[in-house]
Amino acid sequence: MRLLASLALQNLGRRKARSLLLIIAVAVASGVVFTGATLMRSIDSSMAVGFTRLGADMMVVPEGALTNITAALLTVEPTDLVLDQDLFARAGIASVSRAAPQKIARVEHSGIGSHHDSVDLIGFDPALDFTVRPWLVERINRDMRPGDVILGAGRDAALGSELLIFGKPHTVYGRLGRTGVGTHERGVFMSFATLEALAGSVHGPNGPPAVLQKGKVSGFLVELAPGAAPLQARFAILSTLKGVKVVTGDSTMSGIRQGLAALLNGILALMVLMFASTALMVSVLFSAIVTERRGELGLLKAIGARRGQIVGMMVIEAVIATGAGGVLGVALGVLVMRLYERSLVYYLENIGVPFVWLDGPRIVIVAAAAIVMASIIGALGSLYPAWRASRRDPYDLVRGEG
Amino acid sequence: MLSCRGLRKDYVTERGEVAAVAGIDLEIAAGRYAAIIGRSGSGKSSLMAMIGGLSRPSQGQVTVDGIDIWGLSENALAAFRNKRIGYVFQFASLLPTLRLVDNVALPAMLGGGARSSVTYARAATLLGQMGLGDHLDAYPSEVSAGEQRRAVIARALINEPALILADEPTSDLDEQTEIEIMDELMAVNRERGTTLILVTHNLALAEQAEQIVHIAHGTIVP
Incomplete structure (x- = not known):
């Protein structure tokens, strides 16, 4: 193995310019792939947080409910009308990726803030939520429990402190960042169970609000499935679910979400193409190298080199060159990412x-x-030409045939 | 020691099939110096390639010390070439990226088994015997054609083969160097008892052989 590696290294050193060009070509491909993959994974994980912060694509509320449309759909609006909590689970609409149910009750004399302040108590299902918790800027370092509440940015209380709601003690579990959406800013967020436990304390003109009943919700925040057209999804929801109204948010946000998903798929396709073309290039180059060196390969076979040794030497040579290209490509990729970091981060945060x-x-x-x-591409690209040469009789190779 | 039976080599050309070797029976005793002579294109190099395990015959059998070499597996044949046969080709057959000592040690390294230090010591000794003791670290391009050919003879001897095949080993050398190289090869045959088969079109070189095989049109001329 050491002998083959040594021969391979010396062969690379013979045609320095050609070896360097091969290394640079592989470096460009590896650099694109490394940069693309890193950006793709970074954008992907950023999107997981960032796009949920952009809010839902749609809001589904009871028909007749009043809605206050903001740029970002983060919570439903308080209403006396309710829907069944398992509405979407039962319907199974293909164009809907996620539907997060919310209960919202606007209450007075709750004990929060000054005596006459009205407060939005917002219940959400932690298992389905995608618009509340992405905004958490601080929280207690444990999972949310019954009795925990999350405060909107407009309310102030220390984490872990006790908050009395209708005289019942609750623990401040976390606080949201500023969203610019009023309901979010002033809201007090809790799980369905915690909100339903308050039903006996909340009194409206006609008794406790219907939304505090178990199994009833004020509406749903909906995220569309990748590639689903908003209009198509809207019709699907309206034709499947009765007595609902569909409120669409800022279509730009859905556009950006879907556009970036398409971009990421494009980057992935580009990466696959880059690697495929590099493998082809390595294969063509090594076919030429084998042709150029067939006399030497024949000589090596004549003095006792086995087929495996011939193939091994060529493959090691390719792996060293393409591996070096890979290392150089990663270094170039890091450099490029450093250079464009500011403008990229600025653009995305914008x-x-x-x-x-x-x-x-x-x-x-x-x-x-x-x-x-x-390295694998080097190995694959050189394998066939090397294997083909290794099959020839030594005399044919020495004479320059094959 | 060496026996060929019904040996034939056909090449497919644009004008159809051409027989380079058209059915040869041949015996060469162990330790003998034999010369295969003939004009260019007579089939002598093709014959040597089949005898040396370098080119698969279209028909026939080559037996060396009772072993049917073309009946061996690919790897076994490679090992046979490595251990039992030394080659001296008609072209400069040293790897240009390796020093002379590396080139000489290469067959032993490829064959494995021996320790590297032992192999290199033997390679240095052989180069010394060929008058190249001062050129161990030289690259092929740094020595003369005659010195390169001596290094090739040293390489052919590194695994102490039973048979040396020399295909026009002096065709590109001047007269004086040709004499020196042939002296080296004949000394190997005489002093080590190694069978030497020389392919040449030079009748003067062939006259010193113990057995002369004259080839014309792919067959032995009686």
Whole structure:
């Protein structure tokens, strides 16, 4: 093995310019793949937070409910009308990716704030929520429990402190960041169970609001499935669910979400193409190298090199070159990402996506994967020409045939 | 020691099939110096390639010390070439990226088994015997054609083969160097008892052989 590696290294050193060009070509492909993969994973994880912060694509509320449309659909509006909590679970609409139910009750004399302040008590299902918790800027370091509440940015209380709601003690579990959406700013958020436990204390003109009953909700925040057209989804919801109204938010946000998803798919396709074309290039190059060196390969076979040794030498040569290209490509990728970091982060944050780079260990994994892929491409690209040459009789190779 | 039976080599060309070797029976005893002579294109190099395990015959059998070499597996044949046969080709057949000592040690390294230090010591000794003791670290391009050919003979001897096949080993050398190289090869045959088969069109070189095989049109001329 050492002998083959040594021969391979010396062969690479013979045609320095050609070897360097091969390394640079692989470096460009690996650099694109490494940068693309890192950005893709970074954008993907940023989107997981950022796009949920952009809110839902649609809001489904009882027909006849009044709605206050804001740029971002983060919560439904208080209403006396209710829907069944399992409405979407029963319907199974394909164009809907997620539907998060919410209860909202606007109450007075709750004990929160000054005596006459009205407060929005918002119940959400932690298992389905995608518009409340992405805004958490601080929280107690444990899972949410019954009796915990989350405060909107407009309310002030220390984390872990006790908050009396209608005289019942609750624990301040977390606080949301500023959203610019009134309901969100002033709201007090809790699980359905915590809100339903308050039903006996909340009194309206006609008794406790219907939304505090178990199994009833004020509405749903809906996220569309990837690629689903808003209009198509709207018709699907209206034709499937009776007695509902569909409120659409800022279509720009849905557009950006779906556009970025398409961009990421494009980057993935580009990466696959880059690697495929690099493998072809390596294969063509090594076919030429084998042709150029067939006399030497014949000589090596004549003096006793086995087929495996011939193939091994050529493959090692390719792996060294493409592996070096992979390392160089990763280094170039890091450099490019550093250069464009500011403008990229600025652009994404400008459209509401807080950009978060992948953490160090994950970047190392992506870098290692890019280098390994480059090496594998070298091995695959050189394997066929080397195998074909190794099958020839030594005399044919020595005479320059094959 | 060496026996060929019904040996035939056909090549497919644009004008159809051409027989380079058209059915040869041949015996060469162990330790003998044999010369295969003939004009260019007579089939002598094709014959040597089949004898040396370098080119698969279209028909026939080659037996060396009772072993049907073309009946061996691919790897076994490679090992046979490595251990039992030394080649001296008609072209400069040293790897240009390796020093002379590396080139000489290469067959032993490829064959495995021996320790690297032992192999290199033997390679240095052989190069010394060929008068190249001062050129161990030189690259092929740094020595003359004659010195390169001596290094090739040293390489052919590294695994102490039973048979040396030399295909026009002096065709591109001047007269004086040709004499020196042939002296080296004949010394190997004489002193080590190694069978030497020389392919040449030079009758003067062939006259010194113990057995002369004259080839014309792919067959032995009686």
